[in-house]
Amino acid sequence: MKTIDVMVVDDSAVVRKVVGAVLESAPGIRLLHAVADPLLAIERMKQAWPDVILLDVEMPRMDGITFLRKIMAERPTPVVICSTLTEKGAETTMAALAAGAVSIITKPKLGLKDFLSESADELIAAVRAASHANVRRLAARAAPAPVAAKLTADAVLAAAPETRALLRTTERVVAIGTSTGGTLALEEVLTALPRVTPGIVIVQHMPEKFTAAFADRLNGLCQIEVREARHGDRVLPGRALIAPGGKHMLLRRDGANYHVDVIDGPLVNRHRPSVDVLFRSVARHAGANALGIIMTGMGDDGAAGLLEMRKAGARTVAQDEDSCVVYGMPKEAVKRGGVEKSVPLKAIDREILQQLGVR
Numbered sequence: 001m002k003t004i005d006v007m008v009v010d011d012s013a014v015v016r017k018v019v020g021a022v023l024e025s026a027p028g029i030r031l032l033h034a035v036a037d038p039l040l041a042i043e044r045m046k047q048a049w050p051d052v053i054l055l056d057v058e059m060p061r062m063d064g065i066t067f068l069r070k071i072m073a074e075r076p077t078p079v080v081i082c083s084t085l086t087e088k089g090a091e092t093t094m095a096a097l098a099a100g101a102v103s104i105i106t107k108p109k110l111g112l113k114d115f116l117s118e119s120a121d122e123l124i125a126a127v128r129a130a131s132h133a134n135v136r137r138l139a140a141r142a143a144p145a146p147v148a149a150k151l152t153a154d155a156v157l158a159a160a161p162e163t164r165a166l167l168r169t170t171e172r173v174v175a176i177g178t179s180t181g182g183t184l185a186l187e188e189v190l191t192a193l194p195r196v197t198p199g200i201v202i203v204q205h206m207p208e209k210f211t212a213a214f215a216d217r218l219n220g221l222c223q224i225e226v227r228e229a230r231h232g233d234r235v236l237p238g239r240a241l242i243a244p245g246g247k248h249m250l251l252r253r254d255g256a257n258y259h260v261d262v263i264d265g266p267l268v269n270r271h272r273p274s275v276d277v278l279f280r281s282v283a284r285h286a287g288a289n290a291l292g293i294i295m296t297g298m299g300d301d302g303a304a305g306l307l308e309m310r311k312a313g314a315r316t317v318a319q320d321e322d323s324c325v326v327y328g329m330p331k332e333a334v335k336r337g338g339v340e341k342s343v344p345l346k347a348i349d350r351e352i353l354q355q356l357g358v359r
Helices: 013-025 038-045 064-074 087-098 112-118 120-131 135-141 182-190 210-221 275-285 303-311 329-336 345-355
Strands: 004-009 029-035 052-055 079-084 103-107 173-178 199-204 225-228 239-242 248-254 257-263 290-294 315-319 341-343
Touching: 004 013, 004 038, 004 120, 013 029, 013 120, 029 038, 029 120, 038 064, 052 064, 052 120, 064 079, 064 087, 079 087, 079 120, 087 182, 087 210, 103 120, 173 182, 173 275, 173 303, 182 199, 182 210, 182 345, 199 248, 199 275, 210 225, 210 239, 248 275, 275 290, 275 303, 290 303, 290 329, 290 345, 303 315, 303 329, 315 329, 315 345, 341 345
Parallel strands: 004 029, 004 052, 052 079, 079 103, 173 199, 173 290, 199 239, 225 239, 290 315, 315 341
Antiparallel strands: 248 257
16 A cells, blocks of 8 residues: 655644654654645645645645645645634635635644644544545545444434335425535535525535535525524425534424434544434435435445435435545445446436426
């Protein structure tokens, strides 16, 4: 296995020291450079180019987003944003994701050294995931075994009896799950949808606070309403609800209407929100009234849930390998038999409308 060379660009000496030590301790990862700002990074990259860049967004001399755009224009490279967990930081990070960053790692303002040490597994997983990303796809669209225990959706919601069948209703639901590369992929899909689109529920793996900024950004671009889900929200035509970071989102049926529950719970497949949790709830409460879509992402979250949806009578679609930034989640869903058909990213909006009888 090829060694992953990583460069850390952060004006905090503590971050550079602690992150560097975490990376150096991980098998198959090497700290190539650790520098205080993008201008120093550019000089170092003339000597040796990294496979992955860990990048702060607020730095002196040149901000992280300007540097990111420069990299993506000149030589697309996987970039993981290391951002402060604040509302302002969330807005800035949305701009970074739109510019082609692969994913986000959050850092607090206080207790930084202890936090980074405790989040070593997450940091290493983000670097490994980024190293597999088809970053040229991100650039084109832009304006190894984990250590922790891996829980299934059983930890949040028990599986429904297989014999249970649901009556069809006039209300339709689209459930979408995605991770690495999903922010730009979702933007492409959702901006193509008209106001008459069936109600949509989405899990995008993203930290707390960032999902609200992400939803607000999409809401300003789309014909449909897009917002971060609140407990009890109604799933309505022309509305997309995005699960809040740090919470699970489940679909609930009340008569012929659908609502979402936003709840606490353990990490499932090492994620909260988890695609498997959402998909299981959709299988249980919507069945054949639903369409399940699994898109670009690392790992297997959503594969088991999509199979449950298919067994419950739902239509199921995966983003195809050629259009994925990381063909992990869709690949596993196909492997397990949960996918009826795989389509390019540009065709997913048509699937949403055709499968559910909108046109």
